[in-house]
Amino acid sequence: MLAAIVPLSPGVLLAAAVTASAASLWLLLPRGQSGRRERTARWLGAGLGVAALAAFIITGRRLGGLGEESVFLIVSLVAVVSAAATVVSRSPVYAAIWFALSLAGVAGVLLVLGAQFLGVATIVVYAGAILVMFLFVLMLAQPSGLAPYDRVSNEPLLAAVAGAVLLGLLSLSIGRLSAGDTAVAADVAPAVAVDALQADHVARLGGELFSRHLIAIEAAGVLLLIALIGSIAIVARGEESRVQERRAA
Amino acid sequence: MSSLPLLQNALLVGAILFSLGLVGILARRNLIVMFLAAEMMLQGISVSLVAWSRYHGDWGGQILVIFVLTVAACEAAIALVFVLGAFSRTGRLDAAAWQSLREATLGRVIDRELPASDTLPQKFPTLTPAGVLPETDEDELLQREHV
Numbered sequence: 180m181l182a183a184i185v186p187l188s189p190g191v192l193l194a195a196a197v198t199a200s201a202a203s204l205w206l207l208l209p210r211g212q213s214g215r216r217e218r219t220a221r222w223l224g225a226g227l228g229v230a231a232l233a234a235f236i237i238t239g240r241r242l243g244g245l246g247e248e249s250v251f252l253i254v255s256l257v258a259v260v261s262a263a264a265t266v267v268s269r270s271p272v273y274a275a276i277w278f279a280l281s282l283a284g285v286a287g288v289l290l291v292l293g294a295q296f297l298g299v300a301t302i303v304v305y306a307g308a309i310l311v312m313f314l315f316v317l318m319l320a321q322p323s324g325l326a327p328y329d330r331v332s333n334e335p336l337l338a339a340v341a342g343a344v345l346l347g348l349l350s351l352s353i354g355r356l357s358a359g360d361t362a363v364a365a366d367v368a369p370a371v372a373v374d375a376l377q378a379d380h381v382a383r384l385g386g387e388l389f390s391r392h393l394i395a396i397e398a399a400g401v402l403l404l405i406a407l408i409g410s411i412a413i414v415a416r417g418e419e420s421r422v423q424e425r426r427a428a
Numbered sequence: 429m430s431s432l433p434l435l436q437n438a439l440l441v442g443a444i445l446f447s448l449g450l451v452g453i454l455a456r457r458n459l460i461v462m463f464l465a466a467e468m469m470l471q472g473i474s475v476s477l478v479a480w481s482r483y484h485g486d487w488g489g490q491i492l493v494i495f496v497l498t499v500a501a502c503e504a505a506i507a508l509v510f511v512l513g514a515f516s517r518t519g520r521l522d523a524a525a526w527q528s529l530r531e532a533t534l535g536r537v538i539d540r541e542l543p544a545s546d547t548l549p550q551k552f553p554t555l556t557p558a559g560v561l562p563e564t565d566e567d568e569l570l571q572r573e574h575v
Contacts, residue, residue, distance in 0.1 A: 208455050211542045235440065251434075255441040262445050262468055266452035271460050271521075278464045285445070285471045292438055294478045294490050297497075301474070304497050309467070309504045316508050317460055320515045327542055328522040332455040342451035349443035353436050387487040388494065395491075399498045406502035410509040417513045 189238065189354070193347060196234035201343035203227035207267040208339065211331040228263060232256070238350060251291045258284025269329050275313050282306045296381045431483055438479030445472030459511045459521045463504070470500050 206224030210217075236252075261280040268274045282305045289298035332338070388396060445468055452465025474493045481489025511521065518525040524537040 204451055208451075211540075235444070238440075248434075251437065255437070258441060258471075259444050259448075262448045262471075265461075265464055265468065266448050266456070271458050274458075274461050274464055278468065281445075281468065282471070285475060288438065288441055288475055289478055292434070292475075292478045292482045294481070294493070297474070297478060297490055297493050300494070300497060301471075304501060305467070305471075309501060312504060312508055313460055313464065316511060320460075320512070320521050326458070326520070326522070327539065328457040328520065328524065329461075330542055331457065331539070333457055333523075333537070335455050338451050338455035341454060342447040345450060346443055346447035349447070350440055353439045353443065356432070356436060356439075384487060384490060388491055392491055395495065399495055402502055403498060406505050410505045413506070413509045413513065417516070421516070 192234055193238055193350060193354075196231050196238060197343045197347035199227050199231035199234060200346065201339045203231055204263075204267070204339035204342060205336050207263070208332045208335040209267070209269050209330050210335055211327075224267075232259065235350070238354070248291070251288070254284050254287030254291060256284075257281075258288060269325055271317055271329065272314070275310060275317060279306050279310050282310070293380075296384055435479050435483040438482075439476050442472040442474075442476035442479065445469070445475065447472075457523045459514065459523055462523065463507055463511070467500060467504070470496055 203224045203226075206220045206227065210220075212220065258281050261277045261284060265274045265277040265281055268277055282301060286298040286301045289301060449465045449467075449469035449472060452468065453462050456462055456465065474496055477489040477493050477496070479489075481487065481493075514526065515521055524539075527537055530536075
């Protein structure tokens with residue numbers, strides 16, 4: 180039915196989606212224009228972005244029923260749209276807040292995929308800790324108003340084209356996935372599959388983590404400790420050298 | 429949704445997040461926004477890993493995402509220390525402030541004059557006045573002034 184509505188071959192549609200997303204990102208990225216032209220470009224870019232998103236959704240439907248499960252569609256749209264807003268927003272504080280919304284969307288996607296613990300951990304670790312740290316630094320370091328380096332981009336056209344081409348290639352290869360290629364693991368899979376509705380999901384994940392991956396867990400713990408000590412050491416040495424510079428001056 | 433379409437859609441979402449993060453890290457010049465973009469690429473990878481994990485009915489992908497979270501936390505801590513150090517040296521969160529580290533043969537980013545941004549004064553929402561204005565007692569006002 181959809182093929183009748185959009186009488187395009189999948190390849191043409193994908194090419195159109197890639198072109199539209201590259202143009203939309205280029206229009207949306209800050210390029211140091213004056214207010215009015217910038218607003219026009221942003222509206223145009225947002226429109227093109229919606230078109231690109233619709234094209235990708237239709238490609239997804241051709242891949243296999245994106246939108247059959249409306250929860251997945253909604254959370255993935257939230258994740259993708261606010262990710263785009265993170266990349267293109269002028270104010271870094273707004274970028275951080277959009278990133279938090281994008282994390283909420285990603286957590287929703289993870290929940291739909293049946294990774295309850297990871298969904299919650301994403302919210303707690305990213306939105307709760309890492310993002311607040313980013314916001315602290317922003318509040319410490321942000322000059323009042325928009326800095327000039329927030330109003331321009333490095334090579335916006337090349338960056339947008341590179342991202343869109345990468346996206347096109349990735350979705351092309353995702354579309355080529357078929358059950359035959361990936362069914363190898365069917366016999367390797369454990370007897371009880373990962374199921375979202377399993378009551379003891381977290382307990383089983385923890386059991387797996389602390390039995391098969393015990394050494395890796397220890398290594399991760401050491402890594403966290405080293406990062407903690409290292410960041411404190413770097414800050415302390417920086418302060419020391421600054422004090423010495425001041426004394427020498 | 430059966431398993432293969434779910435896998436493909438989740439991989440598509442992961443790919444979109446990864447590409448957007450790539451665009452952000454290539455194009456933006458604010459160090460903090462560049463790090464946000466890098467974290468977004470990690471999110472895309474996480475979504476893809478969990479999708480494969482679900483498809484194969486295996487815990488491997490989810491375990492790997494836990495380690496991705498760990499590494500992301502470490503990376504954020506150390507990166508923010510470096511960003512703060514860079515900020516205290518240059519007074520800017522600008523990646524181009526460090527272009528003197530480039531090789532001499534590479535071109536420099538030269539900032540041209542930016543047109544003035546006509547930022548309008550922010551409009552805050554105001555509540556519409558509701559109800560009847562209470563009658564003020566003039567004597568009370570007078571008394572208050574004497575207190």
